[in-house]
Amino acid sequence: MIRVLLADDEPLTRAGVRAVLGAEPEFEVVGEAADGREAVDLAQAHRPDVVLLDIMMPRLDGLAAAAEIRRTVPDTGVIMLTTFSEDEHIARAFDGGASGFLLKTGDPRELFAGVRAVAEGAAYLSPKIAHWAIRRLGGERVSGAARARDLVAGLTEREREVLALVGAGLPNAEIGRRLHVVEGTVKVFVSSILRRLEVPNRVRAAIIAFEAGLVDRD
CATH class of the missing domain: 1.10.10.10 (Winged helix-like DNA-binding domain superfamily/Winged helix DNA-binding domain)
Structure with a gap:
C-alpha cells in the first residue's frame, strides 16, 4: 500500500485526485491539506510515502513546502502538481528536493506511474513536462x-x-x-x-x- 498526502487549495482538485487514487487498491490517501503550512504539518504527522503538492498555495507556497518536507521528513517523496507543461518552477522544484512533476490535467495512468516511481525512490516527470524541461534546462x-x-x-x-x-x-x-x-x-x-x-x-x-x-x- 502506497500512502499519499494530497495538498491543494482547491477542494475540487483534491476530490478529483482522491477519487482517481481511490479507484486503485494500492493507494491510500492518508490526509488532505488546503495550504502549504498544513501540508508540512500533515506530512510530519503522517509520514506518507508520497505528497502530491500544488505548486501555488496560500500561507506557504509549494516550493517552500516541498523543501521543508524533504528536510524534515526525508523518506517522503514529493510530487509537484502544475497546470502548465512549460512551468519555470521545474528547476527550482527539483533542486529543492521534489522528486516528480505532474500535470493536473494529465492522464490518470501518469498519476499512478508518478506516485509509484516516487514511492520507490525514483524521479518522475510526466512526458509533456519532460520534453519541455529537457529543452529548457539543457540550455542552462x-x-x-x-x-x-x-x-x-x-x-x-x-x-x-x-x-x-x-x-x-x-x-x-x-x-x-x-x-x-x-x-x-x-x-x-x-x-x-x-x-x-x-x-x-x-x-x-x-x-x-x-x-x-x-x-x-x-
Whole structure:
C-alpha cells in the first residue's frame, strides 16, 4: 500500500485526485491539506510515502513546502502538481528536493506511474513536462554538448539505450517493456548511469542525454 498526502487549495482538485487514487487498491490517501503550512504539518504527522503538492498555495507556497518536507521528513517523496507543461518552477522544484512533476490535467495512468516511481525512490516527470524541461534546462547546462558527449561515451551501449529512454521521460516500467527486460534490471541500469554521470537524479541525467544528442530535439 502506497500512502499519499494530497495538498491543494482547491477542494475540487483534491476530490478529483482522491477519487482517481481511490479507484486503485494500492493507494491510500492518508490526509488532505488546503495550504502549504498544513501540508508540512500533515506530512510530519503522517509520514506518507508520497505528497502530491500544488505548486501555488496560500500561507506557504509549494516550493517552500516541498523543501521543508524533504528536510524534515526525508523518506517522503514529493510530487509537484502544475497546470502548465512549460512551468519555470521545474528547476527550482527539483533542486529543492521534489522528486516528480505532474500535470493536473494529465492522464490518470501518469498519476499512478508518478506516485509509484516516487514511492520507490525514483524521479518522475510526466512526458509533456519532460520534453519541455529537457529543452529548457539543457540550455542552462554550463558544460555543454561536448562535455555531455564525453560523459555518455563512458557508458556501455545498453546504458546509453536506457539513458535515451530516460531522456524521453519514460518511467522504469515502460523502459523495461521497450527493452524487454524486467523493471528491476532497469533500476540497476539507472543507478549505474547516475553514478557514472555523477548526477543526483534522472532529470539531470535526462539533460545530459538531450545535450549529447540521444534525445530528439524536435
